[in-house]
Amino acid sequence: MAGERLGFEIDDALEASLVTPRAGVPSLIEAFRQTGAAAIIDNWVKVKTRKRGLSSSQMVESLLALWAAGGECCEDLDRLRQDAALAALLGYELPAAQTARDFLTGFHEDDLPLLHEGKSTVPSESAPLLGLAAANRELILDLQCRKPVRSATLDIDATVIASSKRSAKHTFEGERGYQPVLALWAEQDVIVADEFRDGNVPAGCGNARMIEKAVAALPGTFDKIYVRGDSALYEHEAMTFMDERAIAYAISADMSAPLKQAILALPNDHWKPADVDAGRVREWAEVNYLPDDGVYKKDHVTPRRYLAIRVRPAQGDLLGSEEGVRHFCIVTNRSDPKGGSGLDIISWHRGKAGTIEHAHDVLMNELAGWALPSQKFGANAAWLRLNALLYNLLSAFKRVGLPEDLREARPKRLRFLVFNSVGKVVRHARQTLLRFATDLARTLADAPRVIFNLPRPHLAGFYARILNALEAIERGTYRNCREKSKQGVPRTVAKVLKALLNLALQYGEVRPSLLGIARLACACKQTVVNCLKLLSLYGFVIVHRRIKRIRTALGFKVVQDTNAYTIQEPQGLGAMALRVFRQASESKKWPPSSEDFHPNKGAGQNPAPTEVPDGVYPSLYEPWSTV
16 A cells, blocks of 8 residues: 655756755865865975866865765766855865866876885875875874874774776785775874875885884874784884884784794683683783794893783683684783783773774775775875875864764764755855754854864963963062052962963863853952953953843843953063063073973972963863862
């Protein structure tokens, strides 16, 4: 029995107004421009022979917009370029499919120097490909500036891209394809380095070069750098490279015959329990093993440890045979964590399955990494690198601009909530307005625009210079006012300023209520008002009065909303006071013009410089619970 039809009919007329089903995509492209990556591409990527038409950055933006909206191959551009509203928002008409193919072909060059020779070769990268790598580094630098972390864990792994192209080589799985290698920065969830390779290139080839490239792509300095990898990374050249540079690592070891014999020789009481899962018992033990290749010595500066894992049936074997028992092993130069054991290192090494494997899955199944467009090796390498660039852009977009609960959202989730939202382009009062159909989509698309539009904060300069300037003015006014029995700049002002800096550091925008500032600064509301007046007087803070119209039963009413604040280095009176008080500084160890923030030095102490203001909370609501 047939069901009932829905109560509508399809109109023969087409909608003439500028309506787009991809209203959230322009916010992502704007974030890409704000990171500085688009400018790097225009300066570095020179593949066009004529100046007319779209620039290199606009071609890249078109491909990023295509993949963000759910497209996969170049042919999908012909459908996407029919979206006139999207073209109006981006500021240019999207290219045709053949134009995009010609652009990608420009990344290919013949007879390039070889990084690896033999039956399988790895060519060096062309100048345009190096330009894309520079743009990727700029994007990662922008993310690190806005959301800094102090450690870097690099997960390195190769994946197979099956392809039926004539130029593809046979992989170890027996099918034709390519086998690129990726290096993922786990803390920031960004791909810092990639190397496109033919399918017949072994995964264990050139790992030291890959590690060196990944470490060089990290922005700034870190407390510690770690590397995790599978058995393809188990080569002495790579491990020696990391040992010499004090890089901690954990790598799956090849189960050679001597290593297998050393593991089987371990007594049963040497094995320690790890966990029980699905009828299997996992145990671990440390193996006293030294490779007999003559490369590694026992008196090495960073001794290597071999940690073995044994997986056996939970019921055991009544006959005592080893059937069904499997052994694995990892090699590491890390010591046991404080209060921990080798099992913690094994668990940490297994954590790479949720990072680099996740990146491979997203690139191949949710983006367009699998849909290689050309027979040209360089064009396919550019295609993969642009997909990695989009992966990093999505990570920065989530971490910087979206709420915390969307930090782990996959691309298909972002398409559903943000990118593939319906919007209408309206031109009013010489302005182009984008009107969303839902409030949630409007909020999620607008928040990243505000945050990415803010100036990029420096890792250890911007906030420190502001606090150093306030400290110099505070010392100077205290010294001069003390002689006249008057009060200078009170110390509560520094607490209020740190509260505002905390909000700017965590959320990129500052528009709290006076009560919220009071709770963060541990002061009363009237004290906050007085401190904000002083900060405005000395030019540290610009207060933006915000009013709004609300509908009441008696009509519209104008009410005061929470103010917004711009934090800057001292201007006007504050700049004059800073120049005066810096000339007569009481500090003998650190000059007031230093960009490092130094807290008050107690007797017998030698505090280290701080890169961000003290009192920065992981969450805005954390200090509220203690009040």
